[in-house]
Amino acid sequence: xxxGECAVIRTAEMDDAxxxxxxxxxxxxxxxxxxxxRELLTPTVDELRQTLGRQEVGQSLLxxxxxxxxxxxxxCSLRGVNQEVSYTEFVMVLIDEEDYDTPLADEVFxxxxxxxxxxxxxxxxxxxxxxxxxxxxxxxxxxxxxSDGVQREVIYAGGRWHDLEALSLFAKSTPYASPKAADAxxxxxxxPCQ
Amino acid sequence: MPxxxxxxxxxxxxxxxxxxxxxxxxxxxxxxxxxxxARSPKxxxxxxxxxxxxxxxxAIPGGLYLVIDSVDYGPVGLLSLQNISWRNRxxxxxxxxxxxxxxxxxxxxxxxxxxxxxCFHELNLHRITAYIYSFNEASWQVLEKAAAxxxxxxxxxxxxxxxxxxxxxxxxxxxxxxxxxxxxxxxVEGLMESMIEExxxxxxxxxxxxxx
Numbered sequence: 001x002x003x004g005e006c007a008v009i010r011t012a013e014m015d016d017a018x019x020x021x022x023x024x025x026x027x028x029x030x031x032x033x034x035x036x037x038r039e040l041l042t043p044t045v046d047e048l049r050q051t052l053g054r055q056e057v058g059q060s061l062l063x064x065x066x067x068x069x070x071x072x073x074x075x076c077s078l079r080g081v082n083q084e085v086s087y088t089e090f091v092m093v094l095i096d097e098e099d100y101d102t103p104l105a106d107e108v109f110x111x112x113x114x115x116x117x118x119x120x121x122x123x124x125x126x127x128x129x130x131x132x133x134x135x136x137x138x139x140x141x142x143x144x145x146x147s148d149g150v151q152r153e154v155i156y157a158g159g160r161w162h163d164l165e166a167l168s169l170f171a172k173s174t175p176y177a178s179p180k181a182a183d184a185x186x187x188x189x190x191x192p193c194q
Numbered sequence: 195m196p197x198x199x200x201x202x203x204x205x206x207x208x209x210x211x212x213x214x215x216x217x218x219x220x221x222x223x224x225x226x227x228x229x230x231x232a233r234s235p236k237x238x239x240x241x242x243x244x245x246x247x248x249x250x251x252x253a254i255p256g257g258l259y260l261v262i263d264s265v266d267y268g269p270v271g272l273l274s275l276q277n278i279s280w281r282n283r284x285x286x287x288x289x290x291x292x293x294x295x296x297x298x299x300x301x302x303x304x305x306x307x308x309x310x311x312x313c314f315h316e317l318n319l320h321r322i323t324a325y326i327y328s329f330n331e332a333s334w335q336v337l338e339k340a341a342a343x344x345x346x347x348x349x350x351x352x353x354x355x356x357x358x359x360x361x362x363x364x365x366x367x368x369x370x371x372x373x374x375x376x377x378x379x380x381x382v383e384g385l386m387e388s389m390i391e392e393x394x395x396x397x398x399x400x401x402x403x404x405x406x
Contacts, residue, residue: 036277037256037277037278037279037282037284038277038279038282038284039279039281039282084353085350085351085352085353085358086353087351123350123358124349124350124351126348148346148347148348148349149344149345149346149347149363150345150346151323151345151346151363151365152321152343152345152365152367153320153321153365153367154282154284154321154323154365155282156281156282156283156320161320166346166348166363168348168349170349170350
């Protein structure tokens with residue numbers, strides 16, 4: 001368990017299924033919950049419980065994000081780690097959209113980016129944002145991600161086509177670029193927790 | 195002037211197994227598409243058998259494997275439509291011309307046009323996506339000539355020969371394909387007519403052969 005100033009990050013458990021279901025129950029799709037075919041899944045709580053119960057060490061683990069009061073605020077993961085080309089996909093879903101602009105979300109970024117670039121030694125992390133996920137996109141840009149382009153009309157939901165933007169962040173453009181990065185102190189946060 | 199071609203596409207059959215295994219063992223297949231060069235032929239064979247099995251007679255398959263065939267040359271390549279989403283009406287297209295002499299030949303472009311025709315007018319898809327490595331210039335040029343748009347440049351995304359290369363993501367919408375067809379109606383009509391003729395001829399020839 002990682003305890004930050006605002007967030008507590010721990011591996012997700014079966015009992016988190018109800019909270020995870022809340023992340024799926026939104027009117028418009030979230031890019032990080034789409035499957036390989038870019039389709040939105042609509043799992044039941046039971047299915048999510050089974051999935052969370054099947055998590056094994058060595059897989060792309062799903063982490064639960066809690067605030068310091070123990071309320072589940074979201075989930076995060078590094079999905080599909082590709083050691084050959086040294087990249088992974090940054091996945092973070094916060095149940096309340098307003099949380100993307102908080103120190104709690106910043107702590108999650110620090111946790112995942114440190115894990116990817118320092119502990120796993122990867123070169124790049126990729127992320128996606130749908131055209132209506134302005135807060136997700138702003139969050140990614142604020143943390144140094146740059147756009148790789150937009151796939152047009154790739155998802156159909158809510159009666160219309162949606163575009164999907166791909167973004168990436170390279171180790172060389174982060175404080176973790178130096179070989180001594182593992183020993184470096186974690187960046188300080190200035191804003192207090194909400 | 196209408197274009198005549200001897201190339202057509204058809205569903206992959208079990209009889210194609212040996213040919214497809216040979217293509218997938220080709221180092222160029224691994225370089226330009228995917229796969230581990232250390233894979234054993236047995237593993238490749240098992241994978242193809244499962245691929246063929248998955249796409250067989252299912253009402254809504256998630257993937258389709260098509261052989262690019264030709265009356266003149268026999269099977270020349272493999273076309274796969276992956277991650278077909280019936281909700282998004284989209285798929286991801288991979289193509290490999292196994293017949294070395296025909297690479298960079300009109301056959302590749304014709305096969306790609308056949309695939310587009312099949313995706314948009316048979317499967318009723320809305321969009322085709324294709325990912326191509328930056329060093330595979332011949333392939334992405336075919337896509338650009340077919341009005342596909344380079345939507346993504348995924349930097350340092352694929353490793354080959356100890357080096358990282360970019361990967362391009364192309365997208366082609368049905369409306370763009372249809373606009374292209376309107377621009378070159380005789381080319382497309384001629385292509386489709388001759389494909390149907392050639393497929394019928396090849397079928398007849400093979401039936402006659404197996405009857406002997």
